[in-house]
Amino acid sequence: MARALLTDVEPLDFGYDMPSHVIAALQRIAWDADRDPGLAPYLPPGGVMGALREVRERLAKKPLRIQVKDEATGKTQTVVLGLEDFQSALLRPAEAWPAFVLSLYHRHYDGWAREMIARRQSDAPAPLIGPLFDTSLGVSAEREHLLRTDSGTEFMGFGAFHSYIASAPAWPSPDVGDALRLTVPTLVPVLFLHGDWDTSTPIENLLHLLPYFPNSRSILVHRGTHGDRRPLREQHPVLWGQLVEFLKTGDTRNIPVQVTLRVPVFQRPPFPAPAGHAL
Template identity: 30%
Template sequence: MISKKLLTFIGLIFCISSATIAQNTSFHTAKASAPEAGSMFIFPERILLKDGSFYNAERATMFVPMNRSVENSDVISLDVYRFKASEKANPNTPPIFFLHGGPAFQGLESAFKELGTFEKYWQFMTDVADVVVVSQRGIGTSKPTTIIDSRKSKMPLDEAYNEEAAVEELQNRLSKEKEVWENLGVDLKGFTVLEAAEDVNDVRKALGYDKITIWGGSFGSHWGMTLMRQYPEIIERAILRGMEGVDHTYDHPGHTWNAYKRIAEEAENSEELKGLIPEGGLIAAAETIVKRLSKKPVTVEVENSYTGKTEKVLMDGHWAKQFTRGYTGKQEATWPADIITMYNGDFTKAALKVIENTYALRSRPLTASYYMLDCGSGITPERLKEHLADPATEVIEYEWDYRKACPCWDSDLGDEFRTNFETEIPTVIVQGTWDRSTPYENALELIPYFKNLKFVHLKRGPHGAIRAAYLYSAEFKKALLKFAECGDNSDLKDHMELPQVKWVVPE
């Protein structure tokens, strides 16, 4: 009979051997052959609805080449959802392919855990056609998810900002992260928007569709326009918002600041903020904040909730430029209060935001694919020169991450890719005048290239202009779905207006 001591010893040896094997085994050693590029595994997915019932969707894993320019490329997988059209839909209507922004789409699985999400944002589209959602390569629920160490550098908070040290730390970290993925056998050269457009076409073919309607915003509009140029014959219609054209990956600082000027004009004439607006207006106040803190930084003592200790935070010109776009949240209604508070010399909440920016983990972790996709689309030298010369760069921080991080990734599709093109595809563009991510002027620049276009100017419209419009107006929603169904845009208005904002009053 084997003693307990001997069994324990044998078990210990087994554990040590297993650990050694695990350390010396690459994940590439599986003996099973890789899935064939272009193949798709479809399975049922039940989505829990708010009333306790289920919607029966389809989910799929789509296998595509990692880099189509390389013969016998390895494959990667994409997460795909399909919501089948309801009985109300015309069976001859092409499916809607929904292209998310970012590029940082984390997939729909976690979103559907919040009851009511499917009914509010997706189900109404199924009354028109099938709806297909394609993930972004290397991001979220696609595999491999090329997640990287994107923690923010913990520079001394009580010292003047040292850009040289910050850049060195960022570039060293990202270069190491790029090397990690390359050593794991991931060909990052394939992570471009051109390949992402090919992904959509491969999904289309795998699901058996001849033509599709694309619906996308922000990076999704950039992704969609790439597909429109590569495969115009497969696109029946396009619905776009938050326009990010072929040379718009870097947001124009002057055009971005124009969105704040439009917000400021309305805030300055509001009853809520009457008597609180600094002399000269909110834009002049923002400029004054930057000048003051650049000339004479202010030290603020606040509690660091991440360490439990009191921190001294030096508010200098660098941080001032970070917060001239606001620090309270993403809502337009809070921005004037932030500017008024800082103008009046109160930097407490701004200092707390500095700590949060330094210590908080990103809610959406960055990936190597994020950088490869955006840095690959890049910017033309002429446009970059124009951006850097714009006076708005003296007031707001201009694309620091792209300008300092992109050289690490060696990803650039070239200026020919960034040349605008004409298209005859029937298109609806909905652009918000208060879009602070992809400015309104982007759409104005692109309008001449869309030869079959309905442009909807959305006053007070945010970055998510289409969603804001259809949640507010049932009439708009019905008209947009009519276009998606048959291409008739006659019920869409040229100009729409969202309700006036209820401004947050500073304490």
Template identity: 45%
Template sequence: MRVLLGLVLLLTTPAMAQDRLSLTPGTETASDGSTVRYEAGAIEVPENRARPDSRRIKVGVLRIKATKDIGQPPIFLLVGGPGVTLLDTLGDPSPLAKRRLRMWLDHAETNDLVIVEQRGYTLRGDMLELHYPAAPLDQPTRIEDDIAVTRKLAEGAAAANPGHDLTGYTIAECADDVDSVRRAFGYQRISLTAASFGSQWAFAVLKRHPGTVARGLISLVEPLANGYDMPGPVFAVMQRVAFEAEQDPALKPFIPQGGLIAAARTVRDRFARAPVGVEVPGAGKVVLGLGDFQRALFSHVTNASRWPAFVIDAYNGRYQAWAAEEAESRKASTASLIGPLIDTATGVTAARWAQIQSDPALDMLGPWNFGAYAATADIWPTADLGDAFRLPVRDETPILFVQGDWDANTPVENLVDVLPWFPNAHALIVHRGQHNGRLLREHPDLDAATMRFLREGTMPSLPGRVDAAPVSFVLPGSTD
């Protein structure tokens, strides 16, 4: 990497006069050998804008200027998480990083590309982390124990991070960071491309700073009001995967009588009656219980190719591979602190919480997607942002939504909830699309059309649905 001279930009708005953006130019090489010229650094913003005496923190920023400027708004890329950084791409020699640089260069062909990192998880500022203790192997995982661990972490978060005002680490403040960068660069309006948590972040920018967004390309949709997923839509993904898996010629001989959903329920009932111990080489005896099965049922469907084999193996009492995965997951681990800070402050409405608690799929999946955060939301330092912030409002911004119907992390029902509020939006559903950032990689013409929309603003004539390629399902027993 070749580092050149630095530059400093100051916001001119009096109320934001101290938001200083400092960037240093440099170069990287993309996967095809192209030179990527960028400016990277950080913007200094208040840790909590509600407090006039708030200390300043740094949030990482990267910009790649347009190769050919066509006078259109810059593209701001909002990454998922929360607790993901993109600036680690710089200086990374891996093929993945080089391909990402190529993608960034493609985005910057006619528009500036700007990446704003997440406060509290940025390489150019603070990396706030939580340290989860190891869980015992000789006991099944229970939601009560998960809540107890989470409560202890919440109670100790402030003391573990002296000098930090953790009340300022919300998605609303993240949205204001984006607007601070917009102001610092002098952009009147911006375009957004975002996925997963990035989509929720984009909705926050639209809510907090109306009129500043020209258009958005949003995928893996997570509305502000849907921070906790309901079990039903996640279970519906399993039903869709099961239906197709049961038609697969290679997998068909292994399907239990009654089908995959019935098999999953049989396993669920088996573990509800009693846990099972499994000897794992190098780890010892791992005890699996109902909570472990509920968590594994979800984690495996996030990779649909492996989910049927997991269910079939469990149905037939083949637990070895699953127990080895469980032993690994129970080790001590580190996670971002901004995850629970942001998610518990965003929360859900009382109406959605009532729906979640009475969801008929709760007995199959349990409360693992929301239980610990919901039980400790009033203990984490960030305060609830309220329904006025969460609930959608009519927004005329042109939005192109791309969503997969096999996405268990951000189910397609999320899009159904938010779509009516965007009258100038178009939704493209990708059948078999899962939780990944390249939903249209098998449809290069459609992918190019979405990029033209992002660059130029003309909504393309797109279908409402396309198919991803059929999934190649893993056969049972192949992971043992």
């Protein structure tokens, strides 16, 4: 291989994201959300992350029982929402995540309850990449230990990896072994592109890989999310041309190590700000 351009990379042993690395991406999003004028009237003293901690503590004490009325039938049903439901609901688009947490902080649970009803009643086919590919790829014993003892599980829980690891023997795909999943050095020239708002493949994944690619160069996209390259093309057209030129020639001399995207328009909670939080 002459050269490669890789984006949103994930080491083979990192198929299950480290919870604290996901939280770090959410913290970076929260930094800008805390400075958004539209969200300011909804913020508690600790900002978005303070709201996250409060909701987490609230649900850790006891689950919620939310009554939801079906507008079509007029019937009311009760939805039970617990800590694990909250942990699994945190990963959503960057511009929507703060409003979701702030809505729950202010005890507006109806939207979340309706979302969970739809999810629980959905008969959409389940993707097989998790039970067939991820369980086969698995993780090394060291990686599993780090996952289970990571401080970020306080907020993210164990749901992203525990069920897959526990059910791996039930699926037909064999474990590939550490010989394949552990990282090895390569001299192939690689240009890496990774966003620091990526909650699907945190940027710490890239940092792990860089020592194994001595001929690499990396570009950190501040406020970049997973898989969405449209803002980069629109806001940095010169860089986009440089990426194409790299694939042609391998030249990285004028390629920056970091670019910054504009702050997105954050969604607001779908209710007026409480009087005590008004500007």
